[in-house]
Amino acid sequence: MSPVADLAQGQTGTFKLGTVTGLGARLDRILDAYERRLPGIRIELISLPVKERLAQLAEGRLDAAFVRAAAPDDSPGLRFIPLWDEELVIALPARHPLAERDALSLADLAGLPLRLTGRRDNPALVDAVATACQEAGFQPVSAPAADTLHDTLAAVGSGAPTWTVVYEANAEMTRVPRVVFRRLADRALTLPTSLTVRSAQPLPRVLLAACREPDSPA
Template structure:
């Protein structure tokens, strides 16, 4: 297979001259199309042949024909010129965010309901943007943003405690609910009281994942004069729910996690004492301040519109 010609074997202008002459097979007509004199075209073709070390045309006073080497090169040159013609459009599309690459991280809970329709609509609208999705916890996303490994992230945080130094778009705010084993005595109740669950063992996410939310859960117990019994820690919400199903304890999870229907697990809201509220968790799209990726701006605009 013939390698595609490149600039090291001749300039773009020379390849176009070769392609036009190959179409016309007449120096005079080819020179007219190229807006140059016939002697100049003759010299240019001769210089190209010299740089390649082969004859591209067999010519005499009566006829011009492609040589075997010229015939082999012509399809590759035509493809090279076709691709060159697309470069300005590709550059404009990238500059306007209509193409390019976008690396977006997301916490698992966003994947339950919010992420699929958002991604689908964005892909339908901006088909030339290569959207790369990676699942990561909030702390991993912050590190990835700082290192430039991702362009944006869907992460969780307690209301009023969004990560500093990042631009963000708030998407949802939802309360925590309790996940408990289906066979648990409290599972028959439609709503649970805080007093009823204070002494139950917990499956809890580590503090490094969501510091403020972790502290808000612990403060509920401490405010009631209890120290929570953390039986097991787990990072992913799916894992937490699976451990609840195994009977390791109850778990505080996001309201949206109820869509994860794990056999043996039920979800119940909490009835709080007067003056107290259930901890809330906010989901935001975050990115670096001053991020110049035009595709990211399209992504942000799409979510603002929704």
């Protein structure tokens, strides 16, 4: 029995929600809005690579999941509900001459190695950045990425100059003195985010409403 049905009978329950990195304060706003509507339901956040996230959702081990740059044709039995576009910003060393600019062209970064997570962990992000660089006329040279965003940013801020991309929501909450964040002036580098559920299950309307509240800006 779903948590929402349990609540209708005066009970409490747990809603298992697969999540993604980089939601920042948006996730807090969504959780607050959900709790106001259904205070008897506890959301359990579960972080998994996208393939495992979708597999657990299809198996019924998750009730819903956030997914970026979804490919519905590759996931029969799942329904993808568009929510918002997530903007990416550039992180580069604060001491680099490019840091003096308010915004950058992607081609400005062609001479700097790129620190990016492995494609297995975030295929949508890696593919989006690779495509954007190709359209800007270059193929980035790879530099090692650390296991965490904080460690990757620490590496960007020290040693030979490198760069990476960060979800804007994360950048707004991150302070690394040796790193600056800059938007791209010549293109919008974004990833669409969807709420994904099993096609056969009722829509989680309360969660959708929480995601679409004005205080949870797209």
